[in-house]
Amino acid sequence: MSERPTPAGTRSVAELREAVAAIWRNALGLDDVRDDCNFFDEGGDSVLSVEVAISLRELTGQEFELDILYEYPEFGALSAALSAGPDEGGPETRELTAAEERLWTAEQLHPGSAVYHLAVRYRFPGGLDVIRLRAALDTLAARHEALRRGFVKPALSLTARKASVACRWVDARGVSDESVRELVDTEVRTPFDLGRPPLLRALAVDRGDAGSELVLTVHHLVCDGVSLDLLETQLQQLYEDGSGSEGTEWERESAGRQAMSVRPRDAGAALDHWRNMLAGCPGALSLPHDLDRPARPGVKGAAHRILLTDEQVSTILSSAEEERLSPFMAWVAVYVTGLIAVTGDRDLVLAVPASSRGPAQAGEVGMFVDTLPLRFTVRPGATARDVVRLVRRVVTGALAHQQVPFQTLVEEVRSDADRSRAPLAQTALTYMDTTRCGLRWDGHSAEREQIGTGTAKYEVLWLVTRTGRGTVCELEYSTDLFTDEAAAALHRRMVAAVGEAFAQPDAPLPECGTDALDVFVPIHERVHRRAVEHPGAVAVRHGRTSLTYGELDRRASVVAAGLRTAGIARGAVVAVPMERGIASVTTCLGILYAGAAYLPVDIAQPAERTRHIVRTAATAAVVTDDAAAELLAEVVPAHLLEKLLVTDEAPVAPAAVTGADVAYVICTSGSTGRPKAVVVPHRAVVRLVPDADFVTFDPADRVAHVSNPAFDAATLEIWGALAGGGTLVVADRDVLLSPRRMRSFLTDERISVMFLTVTLLNQMVDFAPEAFRDLRVLLFGGEKHDARRLGKLFAAAPPAAVVNGYGPTENTTFSTTHRVTAEDLAEGVVPLGRPLPRSTAYVLDASGQRVGAGGTGELYVGGEGLAHGYLDAPAQTAAVFVPDPFAARPGQRLYRTGDQVRVLPGERYEYVGRLDDQVKVRGHRVELAEIEAAVRRQNGVADAVVHARPTDDGMEIIAFVAPDTAGDEPEAALDVTALGDGLRSELPQYMLPTVIVVDRIPVTANGKADREALLSASAEAGAGGCAPAESADPSRDGDPVDSTVTALWQEVLGTGSARPADNFLNAGGHSIKAMRLLALLGEELDVTVDLVDFFENPTLRGLTTLVRQELTGGGL
């Protein structure tokens, strides 16, 4: 071989590179030259640069400028520029083929994405000879026109005369797997400049003792599956001996192997075939995705992989083989069966690739693949074998008419375009046999591995690849629609269902996908199973009393038997007016065992309200004492729990119910002035616990039961603990009323999971911020969080996880959850989070359109957590439970929350406020209209306006009352004490307003109550209580105890006045403010006053007396 310089045109690119490298080595005294070698960094200077440029001129015969090394200081760039040579005329251009056009169009929609990159990797035990590799790649580019092809707007392909394949060589010896993975990910995901061929690049990674890796990335516009086989074979030959024929027997066989190519027929007849085939085809596939569907399909994706053994595959494919299906067709039948199982759809369209490669293109690299939509309509009762036969008919029909481009079909068939979904087909299947693929050289062989590019072409795409190690099934899914967990669950379920269906190919496929596969197990059955497995485990603890699962199960069965005897059957609603405790838990479980639904009733509320709720919602009640029985006399039959427990009836097995059966009914404040009853089905309960992912419960957990049973956070506590096999630990009321006692409770009872309303959490953080340190999960919700308190919690000793739970009762406790992080607090935004599994959340504007990131709108929630509606209130239900236009499954509803939220990036939401007059008071939902109606009903009231305003201790409710007497002094005319008593007899404590008497309700120009004027008037009045202000000098007798108590009283109530006879509850005080007051007293005077004792006589005088008793050590 001569060293004589020859023009670049006649030497190979690799030879040219080597010659240039030799010039560099000589000039710079280097042993080795790599692409990233910089001429000037390696010691080159201006003189040397001119000498080298002259040598290069001699080498190439080209008269380029002598400063070429300044333009291309790096070796790789320089040699690429030299090999491109002088412009020998423009590239050839032509129009795109149909297949190219389809991909080109997709590229325009998602520019710069890697969605159509084909990326493969080969791992070799030894090193790679990168010089030989580069030469081989360049020869391939010279040989195959497609590897010199680029694409430019509007839609032209151009073929360059020369193109050099970029081949990076990276020294990754001793580098971590993680870093190499990142390197490879970047390599395969970096977009090609489609106008600059070649659309192929290589990466060689030297991993020292761990061998080496070769990664090839090629754009689908110039390559398909057969082309990849061709490239592999030829690369191998070129690498081994520098030659390689242009077409081997294997290649021809490979090209013919995809027997999916059929000669064209009459185009008109073909179009008719497709029109018939696709008429009225569904526009959506009911995939059970767990993320909100974006307005436009995206291309972000990931993949989940399942490896099937040859044995599993032969079982699955045996019936397809009996019907003489090709492996490809067999996998189509398998996928159709799997899709039916996971979606329940029996009319579905699936896209498959079909080769358009004619005999003339057998050895040609390029894009010769069409997409064919296959539509399958599977009748009810069909078997797996029926599907197999259907697939054979549909696929052969499709192949016979495949010359119609997919784009044409899309335009033909699409009528009412849903732009959030891909037209025609939202899923696809590919099948490849790579058992004979791979690279073998230098005595080593390397299998071909596909590398994911973090993209998804469809909502889901199933890639089935037969390899030497078994069959790899990959579900590529859109990460806009699926979390990784949901996609993995979907894939596993699909593969399991396929296994079952083909194990019995002549049995009917399951009737409806999701429901038929997951046999519904109601919550009480789950508790029963725990009891059977671990009867001795403690289910509920309350103080020193505890109940094992075995005993709980037995008692519940007995209660159920007693209820059955009393005529309580499936579908009935039974009131449970009990405090939280072992009795209420036992009773609720017993009611569920009987197949009925429970109605928890807050016993602290006024008797009339209890009677009203029970009368309207329940047909019976279970009570623990005669007083409660008396309360409900003449309302419904009330059964004493202790009598039910000694019944002679044989215990009954837990009732079988469906997911649609009602589990419980919970009353919430109603804007019409009366409470409304939310009817919650069983499926909604298991969707919250135990199926949810925001918190898991296991047998080691000790879950605090602190919520009022009539508040739906109790659902989470009770059933989370019991279905998870853990222990429910009941907290007494006084625990909740003192941060010190709560701290002791958490420690003594070793609580691991608890829920608190924001108000209680704030209270705890103020006085015992470190109390939660040993918790596994602290959940909070019910109201908007307080960023300052959360900050303090995180600064103190936060539990392992802090979760913000948001949601109305109508969507079962939580609609969205978010695990709070320190970063959230630093950023100042604690989002509402993402929807629970099997749930959705959308933010819509007034016209029902979805609001994008940054926008604000009303939050609508849906999914399996939805209540049936409001009991016996069809209009109220219909007004807020509305058709879901976005649901994957038809006929779904959404609940309008009335909450205004802002959409944050990443489908998270931030609470903004209410769209109506509903407020949250200490976690309770309160309709101001209900309070207003109650105030107006009181004697002596002419008019009233109720207003809520946020304070540091939560929401404060103020009633502006105009008395019913003209001319008199307003305060004289109205007996404020009687008014307060009247309200206390009608409204639960958390709804009691601070009453401010005004002579009249001012109105605005448009006739509405002028809240601004009322509020400014109240501010002047110092937000005093309802009692007339009277001067009271807090330090009138100089007693430090009196003055301290009075000062703190005034501080907590936000008032400037206080008389000894003032009633705390009439002056705007409530239990949280009382707790605060007692906690402050504890700090100031080191006394512990019981809230219960304080409420015996909640006056300033009474409190002062209690404090004195404590101070003198005489509590008793």
Added chain:
Amino acid sequence: MSEQTTGTRYSVVHNDEEQYSLWAEGRPLPAGWHRTDFSGGREECLAHIDAVWTDMRPRSLRVAMGEN
């Protein structure tokens, strides 16, 4: 409540569970929902629903409980 009562006309609609709701006329009705022949203002539609939706249990539940 600050509902938009600005003259929008609604249809009374129901799904296969025979759950009723309202849907603004002119908007394409989501899959799985059916219009009844009743339409009108919001309050009229709600009043109609109060009259016709007499058994609020979803149809599947009624069927499961052996009724129809």
